Amino acid sequence: MRVAILGTRGIPASYSGFETAAEQLASRLTDRGHEVVVYCRPHVVDRRLTEWKGARLVHLPTLRNKYLDTFAHTLLSAVHAARHVRPDVALFFIAGNSPMCLITRGAGIPTVINVDGLDSDRSKWPSTAKRYLRFAERNAPRWADRALTDSHAVAEIFEQRYGQRIGVVPYGVDDPGHTGTETLARLGLKPREYILFVGRLEPENNPHVLVDAFARIPNERARGMKLVVVGGAPYADEYITQVMRKGDPRVIFPGYVFGRGYWELQHHAYAFCAPTEVGGTHPVILEALAAGNCVIVNDHAPNVETVGEAGLTFSGSEGVPSLTAQLERVLDDPEMVASYREKARERAKQYSWDAVTDQYEQLLLEVCAAGGPGALPDHLLDHDAPGPPAVAGQP
Numbered sequence: 001m002r003v004a005i006l007g008t009r010g011i012p013a014s015y016s017g018f019e020t021a022a023e024q025l026a027s028r029l030t031d032r033g034h035e036v037v038v039y040c041r042p043h044v045v046d047r048r049l050t051e052w053k054g055a056r057l058v059h060l061p062t063l064r065n066k067y068l069d070t071f072a073h074t075l076l077s078a079v080h081a082a083r084h085v086r087p088d089v090a091l092f093f094i095a096g097n098s099p100m101c102l103i104t105r106g107a108g109i110p111t112v113i114n115v116d117g118l119d120s121d122r123s124k125w126p127s128t129a130k131r132y133l134r135f136a137e138r139n140a141p142r143w144a145d146r147a148l149t150d151s152h153a154v155a156e157i158f159e160q161r162y163g164q165r166i167g168v169v170p171y172g173v174d175d176p177g178h179t180g181t182e183t184l185a186r187l188g189l190k191p192r193e194y195i196l197f198v199g200r201l202e203p204e205n206n207p208h209v210l211v212d213a214f215a216r217i218p219n220e221r222a223r224g225m226k227l228v229v230v231g232g233a234p235y236a237d238e239y240i241t242q243v244m245r246k247g248d249p250r251v252i253f254p255g256y257v258f259g260r261g262y263w264e265l266q267h268h269a270y271a272f273c274a275p276t277e278v279g280g281t282h283p284v285i286l287e288a289l290a291a292g293n294c295v296i297v298n299d300h301a302p303n304v305e306t307v308g309e310a311g312l313t314f315s316g317s318e319g320v321p322s323l324t325a326q327l328e329r330v331l332d333d334p335e336m337v338a339s340y341r342e343k344a345r346e347r348a349k350q351y352s353w354d355a356v357t358d359q360y361e362q363l364l365l366e367v368c369a370a371g372g373p374g375a376l377p378d379h380l381l382d383h384d385a386p387g388p389p390a391v392a393g394q395p
Helices: 017-031 069-085 095-106 127-143 152-162 182-187 207-215 237-246 259-268 283-290 301-310 320-332 334-351 353-369
Strands: 002-006 035-040 055-059 089-093 111-114 146-149 194-198 226-230 251-255 271-274 295-298 312-314
Touching (some): 002 017, 002 069, 002 095, 017 035, 017 055, 017 353, 055 069, 069 089, 069 095, 089 095, 089 353, 095 127, 111 127, 111 353, 127 152, 146 152, 146 353, 152 301, 182 259, 194 207, 194 259, 207 226, 207 251, 207 320, 226 259, 271 283, 283 295, 283 301, 283 334, 295 301, 301 334, 312 320, 320 334
Parallel strands (some): 002 035, 035 055, 089 111, 194 226, 226 251, 295 312
16 A cells, blocks of 8 residues: 555654654554655654655645644645545544545545544633534544544544544554663653653643642652653643742653653653543553553543553542542552552553554555545535444454
8 A cells, every 4th residue: 555644743753642653653554565655744854854764754834833733734735645645545643634534535545534532622722723623523534434543432432422433443552672771860860769741731631730749748758759740842831831830849840852761761760640631542651551650640531441450540520639649659659559560561562553553554455445435425415424334443
């Protein structure tokens, strides 16, 4: 197959889970003999790169705006793919990009979209953006040949909300095994003497809740433990400043940390905390499991689905008091923490990128074998039509 990947910032991955998924899938699909084209944004990926891990990179302009960046770039990418690349199948990420599926489908290109974790629930969007995202989510199964998400919990919410069942292919993880301590030394950290947060510093990811909860734990109980808050976010400077102001001297904000340094921090944390309350399968949670961390998550259903019995939860509705109690429990019981590390490693084995690529490859081949949509089918105009057939990994 010739596969076009659209809707992400591009590869090599340097921002979020979408880009990591694009990179992992692109490298593995090319290793299996497929041709992969990945569309990239110029402010994220160096224009001089024309190839990465076997995939061809196409650089197109965009609008540097919080609300229009993704839409504008994906629109240009879809037109370019339809006119110039002519892939056998187009794979879009993010529900907000679903209208662009009509461009590739209209050109006779089989089209798949991963709607991710229902972006319309994110508090960062104003009401107009939320209405658009709900519109895009609702129509994604009609505008693409297949729609899927990475979490069964999200698929159930989607069905309850929109009356359509979409497929499920989980996110993947592979531990590269970087266990050095250079990054810890640079940040003044010691192994097993810090709690780790990784993610975009945005309100729905609740780094402020974690910072507040940690601040409630007295020094004598924390026993020298620090909190390391890794990440940032474009267009969120005011919120990030507020979070930093909440932190006491025990909280470290190193900004973004990628690659080897990121995995060094994962491997040597005492515990990992993901207080996020939105989205589907969060890559950082899987990576924390793979690194053998004791993982604490908000009891948001997709988070609970991800960790299973291999992680601890706190009540998102109760917020800071519940998380504080769970952090104190973890700090007081190193033996329990060690047992959860073993459970985490076993849990992560279910999410290998090779297994995830198997499912994507099967899905893309099935869509290609169907011969493409040709003229847009009637159900695109029929809002009472049933959703698309199931895909691999759906219960």
